[in-house]
Each structure stands twice: as C-alpha cells, then as structure tokens.
Amino acid sequence: MAQPSKGESLDSSLKTALIMSQIILRNQTFFKFLLHIDREHAATICLRGCARCGGPLHQAHYQRKPRDAPSSWVEEKIRFSFCCGHCRNRCTPASVRFMGRRVYWGATVLLATALSHGLSLRRSRSLTQLFGVPVQTLRRWRQWWLAEFTTTPVWQILQPIPAPRGNP
DSSP: OOOOOTTOOHHHHHHHHHHHHHHHHTOHHHHHHHHHHHHHHHHHHHHHOOTTTOOOEEEOOEEOOOTTSOTTOOGGGEEOOEEETTTOOEEOOOOSSBOTTOSSBHHHHHHHHHHTTTOOHHHHHHHHHHHOOOHHHHHHHHHIIIIIGGGSHHHHHHSOOOOOOSOO
16 A cells, blocks of 8 residues: 555545545446456457367356345356366366455455555454455455465566666
C-alpha cells in the first residue's frame, strides 16, 4: 500500500484503499472483463486437445460459489473445464478469476492480502468487516504469498531480474 501523502493520516489512506477495493470487487464490468480473459484462454487450451493423449476436449464447465460474489451474478461464476473424449482426463485451465480451490475471488485474495501488510488488530477488524474474511484466513493467505508462492513456477518466471551493478 502506498504511503499516505503529507498531511494525510494512515487511517485515511487505509480507508481510501478499502473503499477502492470494494468498488473493484463489486464492479460487474471488471468481472466480465476477467471472464472474457478466462474464456479466451480456455478456448486456446481446448483447441490444443488433451495434453495426455491428444484427444478432443469436451466442455465440463461447472459453477463455483465464491463467498464474496453477488447472488445475481451467474455467468461470472462459471469455471471453465474440459474432459478428454478419449482418456477422460480432466483439464482445468488457469483462471484470472479464481485462485485454485480458494472459496473467494482471486481479486479478493490479492487485495485483502496486500492490505493486510503490517496487520494490526484495528486493521484486521476493518479488513474482516469489509471482505468478510476471518483474520486467521488473512494471515494464512499472507503466509502463502510469502512462503509457498515464491516456490511456484509462476514466481520463478515473474520474479524481478536483478539490476546490473555498476558499469562493466
């Protein structure tokens, strides 16, 4: 989270971040955009066929139930998945809306974890009230980002390349 500007308290900076987070997490247009990204990626995976045997992939999409999703959203909750027509192997492409088996939107996990940096009792209460995520879950997510995520292939690709030191 950015440092508060001169004359601005940390509390007002946190409140602004929390309000912005809520706006993003309740914006159906944002989630339709993420759905579009997931749909395009799923179509690409489907065209490749089964990674195991090369057979055709058939739709086996299913409904997710994110805890923080408005009940009126239907299409946004669909998790794209496929099943091979030959070997029956399931293929579930990566998603920008869902983070593995977590029951919250990926955006909620990301934002709540980022805002939980330097988690105090007061801040944890605010985050729990805003996101509906227990403090213990916020701590577990933060631990995952700090320890487990850094061992994933995604992190190995995304981690910054060290800047060169001095002139050669």
